[in-house]
Amino acid sequence: MIEAIQLGKQFGDFVAVRDLTLTVQPGELVALLGPNGAGKTTTVRMLAAILPPSSGQARICGYDVVRDAQRVRGMVGLLTEYPGLYGRMAALEYLAFFGALLGLDAVQCRQRSEALLRQFGLWEVRDRNLESFSKGMRQKMALIRAMIHDPPVLFLDEPTTAMDPQSARTVRDAIGELRGAKRSILLTTHNLSEAEELADRIAIIRGGQIVAVGPFAELSRQLLGDPAFELIVARPADQARALAVVRELVAAEVVGHDRIVWQTAEPHLLNPAIVNRLITAGIAVYSLSEQPRRLEDLYLRIVAEDEAVPALSARG
Ligand SMILES: Nc1ncnc2c1ncn2[C@@H]1O[C@H](COP(=O)(O)OP(=O)(O)OP(=O)(O)O)[C@@H](O)[C@H]1O
Numbered sequence: 001m002i003e004a005i006q007l008g009k010q011f012g013d014f015v016a017v018r019d020l021t022l023t024v025q026p027g028e029l030v031a032l033l034g035p036n037g038a039g040k041t042t043t044v045r046m047l048a049a050i051l052p053p054s055s056g057q058a059r060i061c062g063y064d065v066v067r068d069a070q071r072v073r074g075m076v077g078l079l080t081e082y083p084g085l086y087g088r089m090a091a092l093e094y095l096a097f098f099g100a101l102l103g104l105d106a107v108q109c110r111q112r113s114e115a116l117l118r119q120f121g122l123w124e125v126r127d128r129n130l131e132s133f134s135k136g137m138r139q140k141m142a143l144i145r146a147m148i149h150d151p152p153v154l155f156l157d158e159p160t161t162a163m164d165p166q167s168a169r170t171v172r173d174a175i176g177e178l179r180g181a182k183r184s185i186l187l188t189t190h191n192l193s194e195a196e197e198l199a200d201r202i203a204i205i206r207g208g209q210i211v212a213v214g215p216f217a218e219l220s221r222q223l224l225g226d227p228a229f230e231l232i233v234a235r236p237a238d239q240a241r242a243l244a245v246v247r248e249l250v251a252a253e254v255v256g257h258d259r260i261v262w263q264t265a266e267p268h269l270l271n272p273a274i275v276n277r278l279i280t281a282g283i284a285v286y287s288l289s290e291q292p293r294r295l296e297d298l299y300l301r302i303v304a305e306d307e308a309v310p311a312l313s314a315r316g
Pocket residue numbers: 011014016034035036037038039040041042043
C-alpha cells in the first residue's frame with residue numbers, strides 16, 4: 001500500500017509538490033496525470049525513498065519513506081522513462097547481477113528471472129546481449145528488473161513515452177499482467193488512453209497539487225455532467241423536423257453536420273419517448289447512441305482551468 005499524507009517538496013523557494021494526499025490500495029492501479037512540470041516525477045521519487053520530502057509524510061506498506069528508507073527501497077520497484085540497462089550483458093546475466101545487488105538469494109533470483117522472462121516472452125532471448133534488444137524489449141526488461149524482488153509496490157514513471165505504438169502495446173499489456181491481487185501500482189503517463197485502459201482511479205496533479213481524484217466514471221459524472229446522447233436521422237432532409245421533435249422534450253443542439261445531441265440524467269425514460277415521437281412523425285432513425293466519455297475531455301477540463309478548482313472527490 002502507498003500512502004502520502006500532505007506530502008510536499010520545495011527546491012529552494014520553488015514549491016514542486018504541495019500538500020499531496022493520496023492512497024493506493026493493494027491490488028489497485030492509480031494513474032497520476034498532469035502537465036509537464038506538475039510534480040509527478042518528484043512525487044514518485046519521494047514515495048520511492050529516493051528524494052526526501054520537505055513536509056508531510058509518506059508510507060510504503062506502513063514503512064516511513066524517511067525513517068525506514070532502506071526498507072522502503074527494498075519494497076518498491078521503479079520503472080523510469082529512460083531506464084539504463086547494461087547493454088553488454090545478456091538478459092539472464094543482467095537479472096542475476098541486479099538481483100545480487102538487491103541481496104536476493106541466487107537460486108530464488110534465477111527462478112524468478114525465468115518466470116518473468118517467460119511471462120514477458122523474453123525467455124528465448126535470455127542469452128542475447130541487451131544492446132541487441134528493441135526498445136519495447138528493453139522496456140520489458142526494465143519492468144522485469146523492477147519486479148525481480150517481487151515488490152508489493154510498483155512505480156511506473158512514463159513507461160511508454162517515446163515508444164512506437166507496437167512496443168507501447170507490448171509494455172501496456174505487460175503492465176496489465178502485473179496487476180497482482182496484492183500489488184499497489186502508481187503509474188504516471190501523458191498517454192490518456194493508456195491511463196483510461198489501465199487505471200482503477202485517476203489522480204490529476206497541477207502545480208504540485210492534486211486537483212481531482214477518483215474512478216474515471218465518477219469524475220466524468222462530476223465534471224462532464226449527465227450522459228450525452230446523439231441521434232442521426234436516416235434522411236438528412238428530416239433533420240430540422242427531428243430537432244424540433246427532440247426539443248419538445250429536452251434541450252438539444254446540432255453538433256457537426258448531422259448529429260442531434262442532448263444530455264439527460266434519465267435516458268431510460270426520455271430516450272424511448274423521443275424515439276416514439278420521431279416514429280409518430282414519420283422520421284426514420286439511423287442511430288441513437290450514447291456519446292463515449294473520454295479521459296481527454298475530463299483532463300483538459302481540469303488542467304485548462306485558470307482558477308484553482310476545488311479538490312474533487314478526494315477519496316485519497
Ligand atoms: N532537483 C530539482 N531542482 C529544482 N527544481 C526541480 C528539481 N526537480 C524538479 N524540479 C522542478 O519541479 C517541478 C516538478 O518537476 P517534475 O519532474 O516532478 O514534474 P513532472 O510532472 O514529472 O513533469 P514531466 O511531465 O515533464 O516529467 C518542475 O518545475 C521542475 O523543474
